[in-house]
Amino acid sequence: MAEEMRIVLRNYGKIDPQKIDDYLAVGGYNSLNKARAMSNVDLINEIKASKLRGRGGAGFNCGMKLNFAYQAQADQKYVICNADEGEPGTYKDRIIMENDPHTVLEGMAICGYAIGATQGFIYCRGEYPSVAETLKQAIAQAKAKGVLGDFSIEVRLGAGAYVCGEESALIESIEGNRGEPRIRPPFPPVVGLWGKPTIVNNVETFANIPVILEKGSAWFAAIGAPSYPGTKVVTLTGDVNNKTFFEVPTDTTIKEVIFQFGGGIAAGKEFKAVQIGGTSGAFIPASQLDTQISFDAMVAIGAVLGSGAVFVLDASRDLVDVTARISKFFADESCGKCAPCREGTMRMHDLMNKINDGKGASADVALLGKLGRVMSYSCFCGLGQVAPAPVLSTIKHFSADYNAKLM
Ligand SMILES: Cc1cc2nc3c(=O)[nH]c(=O)nc-3n(C[C@H](O)[C@H](O)[C@H](O)COP(=O)(O)O)c2cc1C
DSSP states (O other): OOOOOOSTTTTTTSSOOTOOHHHTTTTTHHHHHHHTOOOHHHHHHHHTTTTTOOOSSOBBBHHHHHHHHHSOOHHHHHHHHEEEETTTTOOOOHHHHHHHHHHHHHHHHHHHHTTTTEEEEEOOTTOOOHHHHHHHHHHHHHHTTTTTTTTTEEEEEOOOOOOGGHHHHHHHHHTTTTOOOOOSSSSSSSSSGGGSOOOEHHHHHHHHHHHHHHHHHHHHSSSSSSSSSSEEEEEEEEEEEEEEEEEETTOHHHHIIIIIIIIIIIGGOOOEEEEETTSSSEEEOGTTTTTSSHHHHHHTTTOOOOOEEEEETTTTTOHHHHHHHHHHHHHOOOOOSSSHHHHHHHHHHHHHHHHHTTTOOHHHHHHHHHHHHHHHHHSHHHHHHHTTTTHHHHHHHHHHHTTTTTT
16 A cells, blocks of 8 residues: 655644744754755755755756756845646645745745845745735744744735746746746746846745755655655545545555545546646546656656646546636636747637537547647747647547547
8 A cells, every 4th residue: 555655744734834833843944054054065965866856847856956046146046936836726835835834935945045045935826815824924933033044035926827837937927027938048047037046946846855954865865756756745636535635755656646545436436537737737548547646757658747736537527528628728828928829729729619519520630639739849838838738638548539529
């Protein structure tokens, strides 16, 4: 039996998130003090040695990102916590911030020290007003106790655009501009917020850092899948018995997540498909359920781990209908900056609706496939590049659902 392992959620339910003294009593901010006693280079090397990779979707090596920002010369540098969490079905960052805000602040302050930044921002999803209050209260308490030293943190609220979770659009949004992605390179660790070196990391990524410093990089690197070590907080939704969250080692399989932790398919029905990583994730059939929920194992089957959202569908679900609804989400959320995404997401939605309404022909399915492939390499940012994933994966694995609706 696979077992839950709580690293980022280690204090969940054990401390009062509104009281910094509770966090201090369980060793909170000791890791920050430990970090400050190290040189920047030693600290970055320790985080690098842990092989911690981003938990927000792109899976980039956290220590390498820190090193880029450390090497960059500038009079100011910034640390941004990406708490936009706009991915439908994902609520892991909310759970972390609501229940243990100081872990996130401590992780940010450690990274601030590592790169030489004195200012941090938490870009919090606008639909999370109570989380923003919890964070502000935690920041005020940390300031009053003096635990953050010269590192300041501000909370900024998003205004509901999905694209603002993309790190360069997020930076534009903090600067007060329209949320649209920037051309990269240069990447944010070199040219970021207000043109200064900036690291952007996900809430869950930051929450791992104090524990890595406390227990050591070797301890962390030995947990779960070797190329993406540690744990993943997964949020289960859809036709599954336990619609809740779990933190599991990254070598846990999708099957274990759904059938063991999730308690299996609701109402005694059969499994049909699972979408992992949020709305932009591929739909995975039963034959691939033995895949581990690690970044590389998911890529190997043409899927993504993404945010770790697990959306389960039972055998009664019509995947054409589900995918048509998802395509509307992308048509609505495209920021419109580049033509392949602006036009492509709308055309994709039109074609999906046509097929879903029983008015499509096999040529429309072929056109969808071609459109999806072109979008995946021609769109300016990740939004448009991954928008076709649900369409392409359902055409590949669930063609019977399409065939049943064709004229
Ligand atoms: C359309 C889009 C939305 C995104 N939304 C989020 C988000 O809500 N939270 C997040 O952490 N990363 C999100 N990302 C990924 C970020 O661009 C970036 O890779 C991440 O914040 C880096 O942090 P990490 O290395 O800790 O994962 C999104 C990317 C795209 C393309």
